[in-house]
Amino acid sequence: MPFIRSIGRWTMTALVINMIIGSGIFGLPSELSRLLGRASPIAFVFAAFTMGVIMLCMAEVASQFSEPGGPYLYLRTAFGRFAGTQVAWFHLLAMIGTGAATIALFMAYLGGVLPVAARGWQRLVILSLVVVAPLAANYIGVRSGANFTSLLTVAKLLPLILLISLGVLHFSHHFEIIKLSDITSSTASSWLTALLLMVFTFGGFEDAIIPAGEVERPRHTIPFALLVGLLFCTVVYTLVQLVTVVTIGTSVTGRPLAQTASVLISGGSMIVTIAALISTFGTFSSCLLNCPRLMCSLASQGDFPPFFERLHPRFNTPARALVFYGLVVWLLALSGTFVWAAMITGASAVLIYAGTCAAPIRLRKQNPSADALRIPFGLVLAVTGFVIALSPLSQLDIRQALLMGVTAVIAAGNWFWAKRWAIEHQPPQDGLP
Numbered sequence: 001m002p003f004i005r006s007i008g009r010w011t012m013t014a015l016v017i018n019m020i021i022g023s024g025i026f027g028l029p030s031e032l033s034r035l036l037g038r039a040s041p042i043a044f045v046f047a048a049f050t051m052g053v054i055m056l057c058m059a060e061v062a063s064q065f066s067e068p069g070g071p072y073l074y075l076r077t078a079f080g081r082f083a084g085t086q087v088a089w090f091h092l093l094a095m096i097g098t099g100a101a102t103i104a105l106f107m108a109y110l111g112g113v114l115p116v117a118a119r120g121w122q123r124l125v126i127l128s129l130v131v132v133a134p135l136a137a138n139y140i141g142v143r144s145g146a147n148f149t150s151l152l153t154v155a156k157l158l159p160l161i162l163l164i165s166l167g168v169l170h171f172s173h174h175f176e177i178i179k180l181s182d183i184t185s186s187t188a189s190s191w192l193t194a195l196l197l198m199v200f201t202f203g204g205f206e207d208a209i210i211p212a213g214e215v216e217r218p219r220h221t222i223p224f225a226l227l228v229g230l231l232f233c234t235v236v237y238t239l240v241q242l243v244t245v246v247t248i249g250t251s252v253t254g255r256p257l258a259q260t261a262s263v264l265i266s267g268g269s270m271i272v273t274i275a276a277l278i279s280t281f282g283t284f285s286s287c288l289l290n291c292p293r294l295m296c297s298l299a300s301q302g303d304f305p306p307f308f309e310r311l312h313p314r315f316n317t318p319a320r321a322l323v324f325y326g327l328v329v330w331l332l333a334l335s336g337t338f339v340w341a342a343m344i345t346g347a348s349a350v351l352i353y354a355g356t357c358a359a360p361i362r363l364r365k366q367n368p369s370a371d372a373l374r375i376p377f378g379l380v381l382a383v384t385g386f387v388i389a390l391s392p393l394s395q396l397d398i399r400q401a402l403l404m405g406v407t408a409v410i411a412a413g414n415w416f417w418a419k420r421w422a423i424e425h426q427p428p429q430d431g432l433p
Contacts, residue, residue: 009221015286016229019204021157022102022283025237026276028201029244030256035190037250039183041242043191047198048234053385055205055230056375057357059223063373064363070290071206073297075355078362082415085303087355088294089411090348091206095291096325097345098204099284100332103130106280107333109273127333134285135326138292139312139319159275160236163257166264167243196392199353200346201237204283205229206356223373284329292321303418347404350389357385 007015032040061074071091076084107127111118117126205226240257247260257275261268296318299309312319360382363370375381 007221008216009224012221012225013228015289016205016225017157017232018282018286019290020202020229020233021160021236022098022204022279024197024201025160025240026257026272026279028197029241029260031197032194032241033245033250033256035194036186038245039186040194040245040250041238042183043194043198044234044238044241047195047202048230050195050388051199051202052227052230053381054353054357054389055226057360057378057382057385058206059226060373060375060378061356061359061363062222062226064367064370070294070297071352071356072294073301074359074363076301076303078359078366079355081301081303081418082412083355084301085415085418086408086411087352088298088303089407089414090351092291092294092298093407094345094348094352095287095294096328096332099287099291099325099329101345102280102283102287103127103329103333106130106277106284109276109280113270113273124334128330130281131284131326131330131333134281134288135322137285138288139317139322157236159271159278160240162271163261163264163268163275164236164239164243167247167260168239170264171243171246192392196346196350199349199389199392202230202233203345203349204286206349206352287329288322288326292318292325295321295325302422303414348407350392351404353389354386357382357389 029040032043036043058071061078062070065073065077072084072088075087107117107123107130110126111123116122243264244256244260247263248256258269258272261272265271295304295308296311298304299306299321308318308321308324310320311317360375360378364378
């Protein structure tokens with residue numbers, strides 16, 4: 001039973017924005033200020049160009065596919081099942097970790113204003129409701145899930161836009177132009193570390209393109225959504241960082257936006273808390289739309305058990321994968337594994353991006369006449385994106401490297417199982433039993 005194509009251009013753009021703007025912006029500004037000082041707002045512009053190269057490569061590759069799967073499908077087609085399975089596991093674990101981390105963070109913020117949500121059976125009940133509500137919306141149909149995501153995108157952006165507006169109005173006559181010396185005073189290592197942080201912050205757009213089988217005119221809709229989403233998020237991130245630096249300087253704090261908001265407006269901390277709740281909830285809603293479809297795609301290609309491939313007979317949604325994903329995220333969120341989830345998510349993203357940048361080189365050779373978007377200087381951009389994507393790996397510590405290795409071993413085991421399963425279930429040839 002095929003998916004229904006019901007995700008339009010602007011709904012897809014909202015999904016991209018929702019996946020990019022998550023919880024990172026509520027903690028990143030202070031760390032960027034520590035690393036780069038007053039030049040930190042410029043860092044978002046540099047990061048946007050970096051991510052733009054990666055997005056252009058992904059847009060070209062995505063334009064050649066109308067099936068769900070995202071980077072897994074691209075790498076499997078370009079380099080074979082083993083490479084596809086590796087990327088799929090890094091992608092799958094990243095999205096499971098992201099879902100668990102956002103729910104855990106949601107409960108932490110909620111517990112700050114509603115103490116009963118931070119302990120005992122009350123926490124269990126509230127956490128369960130937070131997981132079940134968006135899961136139910138996605139269960140009954142992709143349009144319900146996508147529209148719910150669009151609503152949350154608008155809702156979580158409003159507090160950030162308010163913060164930006166108040167900051168610009170309050171300090172528009174006092175802001176000093178960022179000088180070249182502000183940029184060059186930071187070391188190369190500081191800029192590279194900042195890039196790694198911003199890759200994590202700009203990440204998530206690759207999850208938004210997984211339900212390509214339910215996107216209207218994917219060859220046109222996906223590139224448009226990626227580039228418009230990147231431009232919008234860059235403007236928001238840069239202005240938020242600018243307002244933060246102007247308001248509280250380069251002081252290091254665990255809640256930079258809350259401290260900024262408290263200076264600009266009475267009750268500003270509560271506004272930021274609400275924004276954090278909406279943002280984390282919206283990110284989880286998007287994960288529910290994307291991750292189950294990755295599992296469905298894996299199953300349809302024979303790389304996951306067929307159980308996950310079957311769609312709901314009435315709603316045409318990957319209902320089994322949805323329930324499975326929601327259950328795993330619920331369990332991890334209960335255990336409070338936010339740090340682990342953030343580590344595995346950030347480490348996985350760079351490999352996904354590097355693989356996707358390498359895919360256009362191979363796909364152009366495999367099918368040079370494909371009816372696809374062709375990016376000018378595409379091969380140069382692909383090589384550049386590949387190198388840029390891998391460069392932040394130099395900043396990983398031993399524990400992160402170990403997690404990467406464990407994930408690769410699990411993916412190799414999955415590949416071996418899938419290969420054996422395919423041989424055992426191969427239809428017999430004519431004339432043979």
